[in-house]
Amino acid sequence: MPGRFRVLLETVDRPLLFAGGFIVCILAVGTIYTETTQGNALLLSPTYLLLQLKVASFLGIVAAAMMMVVLLGHIDLSVPWTIAASAMLATAWGGATAMPVGLAFGLAVGIFNGLGVAYLRVPSMIFTLGVNVVLRGFMVMLTGGFSPSSEPTPIMLYLAKGDLFGVPIPVFIWAAVGVVVTFLLRRTPMGRYVYAIGNRQAAVFLSGVNDRLVLVASFAFCSMLAALAGLLIAGYSSKAFQAMGDSYLLPSIAAVVIGGANILGGSGRFSGTVAGTILIVLLQSVLSVMQMPEAGRQIIYGVVIIAMLLAYGRSAR
Amino acid sequence: MKGLRLLVSRNVGALLALALFLALYVFYSALHPKGFTVDLFVQNSNEALTLMLLGMAQTLPVLLGGIDLSVGSLMTLVDSVASEVVRGSPWQIALGIALCLATGLLGGLVNGLVVVLGRLQPIVVTLATGAIYSGLALFIRPTPGGEVDGNLGWVATNALSEMPATFGWWNGSPPAWFNLIAGIPMPIVILVVVVVVFWLPYRNSETGRAAYAVGSNESAAYMSGVRVNRAKLAAYVMGGLFSGFAGLYFAVQTGSGNADPIQAGTYTLNSIAAVVIGGTSMLGGSGGAIGTIFGVAVLRAITFCFRVVDTNSPLGFLANPLLQPMFEGVILLIAVSVGAARIFRMKNRLDMYR
Numbered sequence: 103m104p105g106r107f108r109v110l111l112e113t114v115d116r117p118l119l120f121a122g123g124f125i126v127c128i129l130a131v132g133t134i135y136t137e138t139t140q141g142n143a144l145l146l147s148p149t150y151l152l153l154q155l156k157v158a159s160f161l162g163i164v165a166a167a168m169m170m171v172v173l174l175g176h177i178d179l180s181v182p183w184t185i186a187a188s189a190m191l192a193t194a195w196g197g198a199t200a201m202p203v204g205l206a207f208g209l210a211v212g213i214f215n216g217l218g219v220a221y222l223r224v225p226s227m228i229f230t231l232g233v234n235v236v237l238r239g240f241m242v243m244l245t246g247g248f249s250p251s252s253e254p255t256p257i258m259l260y261l262a263k264g265d266l267f268g269v270p271i272p273v274f275i276w277a278a279v280g281v282v283v284t285f286l287l288r289r290t291p292m293g294r295y296v297y298a299i300g301n302r303q304a305a306v307f308l309s310g311v312n313d314r315l316v317l318v319a320s321f322a323f324c325s326m327l328a329a330l331a332g333l334l335i336a337g338y339s340s341k342a343f344q345a346m347g348d349s350y351l352l353p354s355i356a357a358v359v360i361g362g363a364n365i366l367g368g369s370g371r372f373s374g375t376v377a378g379t380i381l382i383v384l385l386q387s388v389l390s391v392m393q394m395p396e397a398g399r400q401i402i403y404g405v406v407i408i409a410m411l412l413a414y415g416r417s418a419r
Numbered sequence: 420m421k422g423l424r425l426l427v428s429r430n431v432g433a434l435l436a437l438a439l440f441l442a443l444y445v446f447y448s449a450l451h452p453k454g455f456t457v458d459l460f461v462q463n464s465n466e467a468l469t470l471m472l473l474g475m476a477q478t479l480p481v482l483l484g485g486i487d488l489s490v491g492s493l494m495t496l497v498d499s500v501a502s503e504v505v506r507g508s509p510w511q512i513a514l515g516i517a518l519c520l521a522t523g524l525l526g527g528l529v530n531g532l533v534v535v536l537g538r539l540q541p542i543v544v545t546l547a548t549g550a551i552y553s554g555l556a557l558f559i560r561p562t563p564g565g566e567v568d569g570n571l572g573w574v575a576t577n578a579l580s581e582m583p584a585t586f587g588w589w590n591g592s593p594p595a596w597f598n599l600i601a602g603i604p605m606p607i608v609i610l611v612v613v614v615v616v617f618w619l620p621y622r623n624s625e626t627g628r629a630a631y632a633v634g635s636n637e638s639a640a641y642m643s644g645v646r647v648n649r650a651k652l653a654a655y656v657m658g659g660l661f662s663g664f665a666g667l668y669f670a671v672q673t674g675s676g677n678a679d680p681i682q683a684g685t686y687t688l689n690s691i692a693a694v695v696i697g698g699t700s701m702l703g704g705s706g707g708a709i710g711t712i713f714g715v716a717v718l719r720a721i722t723f724c725f726r727v728v729d730t731n732s733p734l735g736f737l738a739n740p741l742l743q744p745m746f747e748g749v750i751l752l753i754a755v756s757v758g759a760a761r762i763f764r765m766k767n768r769l770d771m772y773r
Contacts, residue, residue, distance in 0.1 A: 179688075218752075225701040228755045231751075232751040235748030236745060236752060238745075239748045352488075352549075356546060396554075397556075400554030411543060416538040416539060
């Protein structure tokens with residue numbers, strides 16, 4: 103029996119196992135709390151869980167975007183303003199072409215990031231940081247003199263707030279993003295190159311692969327997913343506003359690393375990122391159900407990230 | 420001559436930043452309606468010192484080849500602590516200052532311990548400890564406020580001449596030698612003291628050199644008998660100390676505490692930008708805190724220049740407040756892309772990946 107258990111432990115992804123276990127712990131502690139104070143099991147009701155899943159899908163899409171570049175050993179700090187700028191542009195544009203315009207803007211930002219990182223070899227952390235500042239300045243320039251419409255189009259509202267068979271539509275979109283990302287990473291040469299570049303870019307170049315094109319494509323895909331998240335967040339909060347992306351940057355990085363991806367690139371799975379996303383969203387939600395003040399939530403959040411990483415994210419000696 | 424050439428080639432980034440700063444600042448002073456005055460210099464140095472100290476804090480982890488995303492949060496934590504303890508009798512103030520610096524040291528020590536003993540990547544560790552420090556800061560100071568000794572604030576943010584006037588030294592008639600230096604802004608004095616007392620001895624010590632060695636090539640450093648873990652730990656502790664100075668000065672300057680996590684994030688990102696503009700390599704192993712100080716000076720001088728450009732001149736569009744945030748970003752992008760020039764000199768593309 104112990105032998106079989108060990109085999110099971112080895113076949114299942116360790117980060118997934120730990121994150122899944124921790125999610126169950128959060129739910130258990132929260133339920134004990136609500137049972138003793140309010141006498142109900144609020145956290146286990148389908149309504150609550152579906153609402154959390156809906157909230158998680160926005161962060162989940164941003165985390166999927168972040169994972170695309172983290173696997174390369176890079177990072178995208180321009181995500182906050184890619185989210186805000188594409189949402190603001192799309193709502194200002196309006197009409198049937200609002201969403202394509204927002205996505206195209208995201209694509210353009212991503213290609214620009216990719217060119218800077220791949221061809222100029224500027225460290226991605228610095229280059230995307232600069233792009234983030236430029237995007238913020240760009241939106242201040244566009245919206246400072248007058249205030250364009252920040253109303254989402256009906257289709258954005260429907261995609262972010264609607265239900266299908268009782269399940270929120272953002273969850274379906276998150277699932278679709280998951281299918282695309284997993285297919286890309288597992289079943290296409292591009293996915294192989296992404297992991298390979300994360301391990302050693304010089305080796306990929308020497309194998310005759312156009313490594314720089316892979317970098318540009320990954321950054322473009324990342325920013326386009328961020329733009330998609332921006333459009334959905336705008337629909338969810340019924341308006342596009344300047345700071346809408348700021349609260350997604352650090353949680354998305356945390357979700358990716360809690361999910362077991364190596365921040366230096368080369369390893370990580372989408373399933374882990376999903377678990378990391380759900381863990382973060384549930385943790386924040388349960389702590390606020392337990393009426394934990396902001397200070398305590400921040401501290402617990404930080405401690406949990408370190409604890410999870412100490413459990414399975416340690417590098418070899 | 421050879422020594423000079425070596426000095427220049429090792430510090431080319433810092434020297435470029437210094438040159439850029441001088442050019443910008445001369446331009447700014449020339450356009451300023453009152454020209455270059457002591458008051459103007461005092462005001463400008465006040466606006467720059469906090470970020471300079473925080474940039475020094477960021478420099479150390481970057482030298483190791485890592486990064487510290489918690490410097491801004493640690494700064495706000497120290498700022499919040501300072502708003503509670505830096506007041507009262509002179510002895511209480513001294514004790515309060517010591518407590519603030521100890522908080523910074525401790526924050527750096529925690530970062531270092533988790534990175535070294537936990538064998539985790541600094542970027543994710545400091546992301547998490549940053550959340551913890553922000554939480555502690557909010558715990559100490561849920562709403563902006565508190566109080567920092569007013570005399571200390573006045574002295575620390577003015578020219579040196581205010582020091583004897585405030586504390587009643589020499590009965591209002593300072594000696595001749597003091598009048599020579601009376602115009603120097605106090606922030607500059609603080610900066611020089613921090614650099615001379617803390618940075619330079621560290622830089623020239625065995626531990627400081629070890630940090631450079633680890634940043635250049637960790638396994639080679641290990642093979643050469645460098646105590647890698649001690650060097651890393653010391654660098655994070657020094658970084659924490661500099662964050663402590665930044666938080667302390669921020670509290671003294673504003674006379675109160677504010678645990679705003681968004682402000683902490685902005686300061687962290689600006690500190691990274693300053694480190695890069697100051698010529699420290701993100702890959703580790705080269706650069707230094709002096710370069711970062713010039714990097715902050717460049718960043719600040721750019722914003723100063725925007726204030727004084729004549730709106731009717733051909734450069735008038737620079738003064739448009741709606742365009743300024745974008746120019747700041749564009750200048751940052753150009754500054755970091757200048758380093759890309761070396762790419763075009765490479766004969767073998769494999770050199771790129773080093």
